Amino acid sequence: MDAPAPQAGRGLDIAENPLVRLAERAAEADRPTLIAFDTPPVLQNVDEVRRVFERAYPRDLKDAGIGGRVELWLYIDLSGAVANHEIKTSSDSDALDRAAAEVAQQMRFRPARNKGEPAAVWISQWVTFQVI
Numbered sequence: 001m002d003a004p005a006p007q008a009g010r011g012l013d014i015a016e017n018p019l020v021r022l023a024e025r026a027a028e029a030d031r032p033t034l035i036a037f038d039t040p041p042v043l044q045n046v047d048e049v050r051r052v053f054e055r056a057y058p059r060d061l062k063d064a065g066i067g068g069r070v071e072l073w074l075y076i077d078l079s080g081a082v083a084n085h086e087i088k089t090s091s092d093s094d095a096l097d098r099a100a101a102e103v104a105q106q107m108r109f110r111p112a113r114n115k116g117e118p119a120a121v122w123i124s125q126w127v128t129f130q131v132i
Contacts, residue, residue, distance in 0.1 A: 036119070038115065056100075104125065
């Protein structure tokens with residue numbers, strides 16, 4: 001006896017295939033991409049980030065009164081860790097750009113949420129180095 005023919009709208013929905021979804025998430029993490037969320041991620045380790053910031057600010061630049069701003073794209077994964085980053089706007093100082101990336105890698109967030117579920121997202125984050 002032959003198996004019944006598949007009905008319209010039945011069968012394997014490729015969007016529901018977990019392997020396809022994993023591949024999509026991996027691609028999302030590779031480059032800044034708009035990912036929907038209704039609750040933004042929230043930085044959880046402010047004190048630790050301040051300590052890392054103080055260590056990361058290049059001493060020679062700080063002593064010379066040289067500062068700058070770096071805008072980073074941060075990919076915040078489902079656990080709230082910074083899983084990837086890209087420089088969106090450079091400070092025009094390689095040392096400050098590297099320091100900003102070092103600071104960002106130590107950031108830990110309460111993950112973003114979309115429709116009540118944790119969501120991995122890209123966000124824009126400025127890191128400003130200045131002598132006060």
